[in-house]
Amino acid sequence: MVEPVSRLRLSLRLQAVANMVSRGKTLADIGTDHAYLPIYLVGQGWIPRAIGIEAQEEPWRRARANVAAAGLSHLIDIRLGWGLKPLRPGEVGVVTIAGLGGKTIQDILSASPEILENIECLVLQPQGAEVLLRRWLASSGWRLGQEELVCEKEQYYLIYAWERGSNPEYSVWEWEFGPLLLQRRHPLLGGYLKKRLKKLERIQQGLARSRRPEALARLRKLNLERQAIQEVLACLPNAGRS
Known part of the structure; x- marks a missing residue:
């Protein structure tokens, strides 16, 4: 109750x-x-x-x-x-x-x-x-x-x-990761993005075993996302903490 x-x-x-x-x-x-x-x-x-x-x-x-x-x-x-x-x-x-x-x-x-x-x-x-x-x-x-x-x-x-x-006029990646979280450099954003990055890498590993055109296209898109996450993490002073 x-x-x-x-x-x-x-x-x-x-x-x-x-x-x-x-x-x-x-x-x-x-x-x-x-x-x-x-x-x-x-x-x-x-x-x-x-x-x-x-x-x-x-x-x-x-x-x-x-x-x-x-x-x-x-x-x-x-x-x-x-x-x-x-x-x-x-x-x-x-x-x-x-x-x-x-x-x-x-x-x-x-x-x-x-x-x-x-x-x-x-x-x-x-x-x-x-x-x-x-x-x-x-x-x-x-x-x-x-x-x-x-x-x-x-x-x-x-x-x-x-x-x-x-x-x-937020950018594509600002909408992707949260424009207001990025502006604040939210103290949990580093941990959140690291967890998202790990999930993304697992998906990439699975797609890398396929030669189908749609799998390769998605892999290229995920590579761009991975690079964007890594760039954001590099700018966060507290990215090592969650």
Whole structure:
């Protein structure tokens, strides 16, 4: 059962998401799971009310029970449904989605344009396909406002917040690695890129055994990415630490 609101502590990943949520705005947390995020935000008084959405009945029931145990059922509404579909246009100002795949998040957002057009801010923590989602959002009228990295149990998590607007003229590699992370020389960026580099090298080793044209083309693309990562690492004073 959920901890009392006064003692509830979020994971580093969810705390980073919570820190990016605009104060005073009604929130929709998609894939709310245990409903820890809305319970924390409402319990802290950071937002007036929240809606948690779950696609499956078992986590939906669990979230409802946790909200009731926290004494917040009058301020947090847990709804059963997929993505943004259970929402009404203009009902919330901020949407959070944490722990879902980047492509799934893109599908959720693109499936409900009538809801999305009224959203002021998106706070997202994709589980994979972070670059794909970043580029899609940038090409869909969203401006990257905040970007954060956390490392929890040796796993890196990217969290970013988006608002309506246009972006500066970032380069291809800035979009690839995170323009705001690069600007800040984020202390975890070196470890994050090193882990990405190791994964890339494993893929390269597999592709090197193939002579198929598409494999060779991808290998050339990965070589460019590898060179770009190495150049960024060379410029980071803390690249040896994670």
